[in-house]
Amino acid sequence: MKESINITIIDRQDVPHEIEVPLGVDLNLMEVAKASELPVEGTCGGMALCASCHCYVQSEHDIFDRSDDEEDMLDQAFFVEDNSRLSCQVKMEEEMDGLVVKLAEVGD
Numbered sequence: 001m002k003e004s005i006n007i008t009i010i011d012r013q014d015v016p017h018e019i020e021v022p023l024g025v026d027l028n029l030m031e032v033a034k035a036s037e038l039p040v041e042g043t044c045g046g047m048a049l050c051a052s053c054h055c056y057v058q059s060e061h062d063i064f065d066r067s068d069d070e071e072d073m074l075d076q077a078f079f080v081e082d083n084s085r086l087s088c089q090v091k092m093e094e095e096m097d098g099l100v101v102k103l104a105e106v107g108d
């Protein structure tokens with residue numbers, strides 16, 4: 001088993017941030033973005049009760065098995081696309097190595 005994976009988070013100014021993520025710490029993508037000081041709010045603390053951590057999956061990772069709670073939140077979010085996810089619901093696991101996501105614009 002790997003000790004870490006590498007992911008890329010593209011910020012809202014289209015600047016890519018390559019991040020090494022340790023495995024075995026039970027992190028989600030929102031926590032990684034916040035720890036990397038990227039502008040992700042995560043207002044609800046990762047409970048899929050808001051959409052302030054909305055992002056777009058740009059790599060070929062098949063991670064679109066959304067929970068009903070996540071689907072409900074995305075139904076209320078701005079700028080939702082087929083590749084939208086709430087980053088708080090994306091667990092950092094070995095299969096996420098090479099993941100590329102872009103932070104969604106925030107609505108008014």
